[in-house]
Structures are given as C-alpha cells and as structure tokens.
Amino acid sequence: xxxxxxxxxxxxxxxxxxxxxxxxxxxPVVVLSRAVTGxxxxxxxxxxxxxxxxxxxxxxQFLIEExxxxxxxxxxxxxxxxxxxxxxxxxxxxNHGESDKMYMTTNQYKAYDVAFIAGDAARDRLSRVLWDYDxxxxxxxxxxxxxxxxxxxxxxxxDGRTVxxxxxxxxxxxxxxxxxxxxxxxxxxVTALLATGxxxxxxxxxxxxxxxxxxxxAANRRIIAALAEANAADPSAHHVFDDKPELxxxxxxxxxxxxxxxxxxxDRLAAGKPLLxxxxxxxxxxxxxxxxxxxxEWLDAGRASEVVAETERVLGDPEAVSRLEHWVRHYxxxxxxxxxxxxxxxxxxxxxASWEDWHLRSAEPEDGEEDVQDSSDREGEEELD
Numbered sequence: 001x002x003x004x005x006x007x008x009x010x011x012x013x014x015x016x017x018x019x020x021x022x023x024x025x026x027x028p029v030v031v032l033s034r035a036v037t038g039x040x041x042x043x044x045x046x047x048x049x050x051x052x053x054x055x056x057x058x059x060x061q062f063l064i065e066e067x068x069x070x071x072x073x074x075x076x077x078x079x080x081x082x083x084x085x086x087x088x089x090x091x092x093x094x095n096h097g098e099s100d101k102m103y104m105t106t107n108q109y110k111a112y113d114v115a116f117i118a119g120d121a122a123r124d125r126l127s128r129v130l131w132d133y134d135x136x137x138x139x140x141x142x143x144x145x146x147x148x149x150x151x152x153x154x155x156x157x158x159d160g161r162t163v164x165x166x167x168x169x170x171x172x173x174x175x176x177x178x179x180x181x182x183x184x185x186x187x188x189x190v191t192a193l194l195a196t197g198x199x200x201x202x203x204x205x206x207x208x209x210x211x212x213x214x215x216x217x218a219a220n221r222r223i224i225a226a227l228a229e230a231n232a233a234d235p236s237a238h239h240v241f242d243d244k245p246e247l248x249x250x251x252x253x254x255x256x257x258x259x260x261x262x263x264x265x266x267d268r269l270a271a272g273k274p275l276l277x278x279x280x281x282x283x284x285x286x287x288x289x290x291x292x293x294x295x296x297e298w299l300d301a302g303r304a305s306e307v308v309a310e311t312e313r314v315l316g317d318p319e320a321v322s323r324l325e326h327w328v329r330h331y332x333x334x335x336x337x338x339x340x341x342x343x344x345x346x347x348x349x350x351x352x353a354s355w356e357d358w359h360l361r362s363a364e365p366e367d368g369e370e371d372v373q374d375s376s377d378r379e380g381e382e383e384l385d
Contacts, residue, residue: 001029001048001072004079006037010045011207012074012096013038014245015267017047018149019344024048027348030066032059034079045245056082069355070348076108088359090114090351097263098122098144098270098331100288102176105129109138116142116347118266121291121331128290140347143332143340144270152249156238161200164193164311165254168278169262170208171216175284179261181301182209183219184281188304189258190223194230194239196308202254203227204242206262256311258299261287265296272328272335274314274321276307292327 001020003013013031020029031050033039039052053059059082062068069089073080074096084091091113098104098118105125109115110133117123117139127135156163166189171180182205193199203223210217227239242250247267251257257268257275268275269292276299280287287293297314299307314320328335333343 001031001074002034002080002083003031003038003042003074004034004077004082005075006035007041008037008208008211009075010038010041010245011247013042014045014047015096015146015247016072016074016094017045019145019341020048022149022341023345023348026345027070027352030068032062032071032083034059059083060086070351073112076103076106080111084111088362090355092116092351098266099261099263100125100266100291100293101179101261101263102286102288109133113138114351115139116344118142118144119329119331119333125288125291140343140350141333142343142347143335144267145340145344146247146267147251147270147332147335148338148341150248150252150271152246154249154253155240156200159236161198161237162256162311162315163200163202163254165202165204165250165257165259165268166190166193167204167250167257167259167264167268168206168209169260169264170206170211171213172285173212175282176286178282178285179278179280180206180209180216181260181278181280182223183213183216184301185278185299185304186223187219187226188301189299189307190226192305192307194226194237197234197237199308200237200239201227202240202242202250204247204250207243256315258307258311261285261293265292266331269324269328270332270335272324274324276310276314278304292331295323295327 023029029048031042031048032053033042033050034054039050042050051062053062063086071083071089071091072094074094093109093112093115107130109130115138119141123135126133168181168186169179172178190201193201205220209220224241227241231237231239251268251271258278259265259268259275260278265277277296279298279300281301297320299310303310
C-alpha cells in the first residue's frame with residue numbers, strides 16, 4: 001500500500017486496515033509511507049507493517065531489497081507518480097470509498113494498470129466519462145470488502161431509542177464540491193433530534209471539517225457542544241460525538257443514517273440500511289443524476305428541522321426499502337457476508353498469477369542492472385521531494 005499523505009487523510013488508509021490484515025494471511029502486506037505524520041499515525045495504529053520512505057532514494061532502496069509485486073493506491077496524491085516510474089509490478093487503484101462524486105471519474109484512472117471498483121454503478125460511471133478506457137481489461141469488480149468488517153461494540157445501551165447517524169462531509173474546496181451540510185442542515189436537524197427524547201444522535205463529522213471555511217468549523221463545534229449539553233441534561237440519552245478512527249458499528253448498528261454526498265453514503269449503502277441524503281444548498285455542487293442520487297431519499301435544507309418526520313417516513317415506507325435493495329445490488333453486487341472479501345482476494349490472486357506469467361516471459365536484467373530506475377538520474381528526481 002502506497003500512502004503519500006499525512007495524518008489528516010488517515011481516514012483513507014484506516015478503512016483498508018481490516019481487509020488488508022485478512023489479505024496478509026495469504027500475501028504479505030506493507031505500507032510505504034512518504035509523509036512523517038502519516039507514517040507516525042500508521043505506526044501508532046499498529047495495524048500493518050509500515051516502511052517510512054520519505055525520499056525517492058529511500059523508496060528505491062526499499063524496492064531493491066523487497067519483492068513488491070502489487071502496489072495499491074487509495075487516493076490521487078500527485079506523489080503517486082514517483083511510484084509509477086517503477087515497472088515490473090502492478091499499480092492498482094483501490095480508492096478510499098465508492099461514491100458518485102466527480103472524483104470517481106477522474107481521468108487519472110488511466111494512470112493505473114488496474115482499478116478495483118465496487119460494481120456495476122462504477123462501471124457505468126466510468127464508461128460514461130472516460131474516453132478510450134478499456135473497462136474489461138483494466139477494472140475488477142470487488143464490491144465493498146470493508147462491509148465484511150463492520151463491527152465493534154456500540155457505546156450506548158439498546159433501549160428503544162431510534163439511533164440516527166449523522167455523518168456530514170467537510171465543506172469542500174470549490175463550488176462543485178460544496179457537499180458539506182453542517183452549516184446548512186446540521187444544526188437544525190441535530191436540534192430537532194435532541195428535542196424529542198426518543199432519538200439518539202451519533203455525530204461523526206469529517207475530520208477536515210472547517211479547514212477551508214472557519215464558519216463551517218464553528219458550526220461543527222456548536223453541534224458537538226449541543227450533544228454534550230443534552231447528555232448533561234439527560235444522562236440516559238447517550239448521544240455520541242464520534243471522532244474515533246474506527247468505522248464499522250456506526251454503519252451497521254444505527255437505525256437510519258443522514259449523510260452528505262460522499263463516500264459515507266455508499267459505505268452505508270453497502271450495509272443495506274436506511275439513509276437520507278442532504279441535498280447541497282449550493283446550486284453549483286455537482287450531482288450525478290444517473291445513479292443512486294437519482295432515486296435516493298433527499299433531505300433539503302429547508303426541511304432539516306422536520307427531520308423527525310422525514311426519518312419516520314423513510315423507516316416506515318416499504319417502497320423505500322425495495323428501492324434501497326435495488327441500489328445495493330447495483331453498486332456492490334452480492335453483499336452476502338464474505339462475498340466481497342472473496343472477490344477482493346480473487347482479484348489479487350489473479351494479478352499475482354499474471355505477474356508470475358509476465359515475469360517468466362520477460363527477459364532477465366543483464367548483470368548489474370537493477371529492477372528499478374537507474375541511479376544516474378536519482379539526483380534530479382530527488383528534487384521532486
């Protein structure tokens with residue numbers, strides 16, 4: 001696993017810990033970490049072996065010493081290109097979540113040998129947008145292996161309250177990505193849910209909330225404070241501000257989820273449980289009208305204070321349940337426990353077999369030739385660091 005980011009984007013890595021731990025029973029796995037804060041966070045998590053390779057020279061030396069046959073990438077960091085230079089191994093984009101954001105159809109997919117995608121929805125999305133991209137040869141459908149590991153103990157009693165997961169994304173750094181709902185929906189909907197005495201809120205904001213817009217961050221802090229005040233007033237409420245790195249029980253155990261347009265929608269969809277999607281208040285926000293967002297249950301900003309009625313409608317509507325089941329199959333295929341993990345392992349085994357085949361048919365390097373970039377241009381490449 002190649003990870004060039006720092007601690008702020010560790011959520012992209014952490015969701016792959018459990019699938020990779022399971023994969024490591026068959027194929028050894030190591031994380032190649034380029035940034036010191038990212039490497040420190042991975043080592044503190046103690047979930048996978050990590051090699052800190054901050055410079056190109058460090059990276060190159062590691063590849064000389066170790067037999068690396070497949071390199072996974074969870075994001076589109078520009079420093080991924082420093083790894084692409086090394087051939088005789090598969091470069092595989094596995095992403096950090098399934099969604100209908102514009103990020104999911106970037107032309108950067110073409111930079112990778114193969115992309116592991118979730119299902120038919122991802123194939124349809126890529127076929128609409130990417131020109132001259134061989135989907136049959138360069139993609140493998142694996143579903144959502146993380147859904148096989150949705151686990152963990154809930155931090156509240158099971159007492160009959162309706163548990164609502166509110167998981168907004170960050171504010172975004174451009175109008176087309178203004179999906180975050182904390183300022184436009186969040187305070188109103190949380191206030192309404194806290195007032196009933198019948199609901200429990202699990203609030204899980206994106207860790208980047210407020211990095212661009214200070215007012216967005218301030219609204220986030222007000223929601224956190226409101227949860228604390230509600231718990232102080234009624235200790236039986238057990239509302240949860242969830243900023244823990246682990247994601248699993250939140251998706252599987254809550255009765256209904258409210259999420260922005262983000263990977264969190266599809267993480268929840270993989271669990272096959274009810275959800276509402278906040279409609280972006282910014283008309284410039286790009287919305288894919290071809291997939292699940294064309295038939296999802298929307299929550300408009302103007303109705304955020306009516307969230308109790310909206311959640312009850314979704315939970316009590318058999319047609320909403322039927323629609324949800326259709327979209328789960330379309331996005332993730334067979335979601336029987338263990339099915340996605342089996343497809344993930346099969347895709348890896350297929351690439352490993354192909355690596356063996358290519359290696360046997362390719363000429364061996366001449367004596368003294370390294371299986372990496374010649375050291376003569378290391379100095380110039382080092383400047384990229």
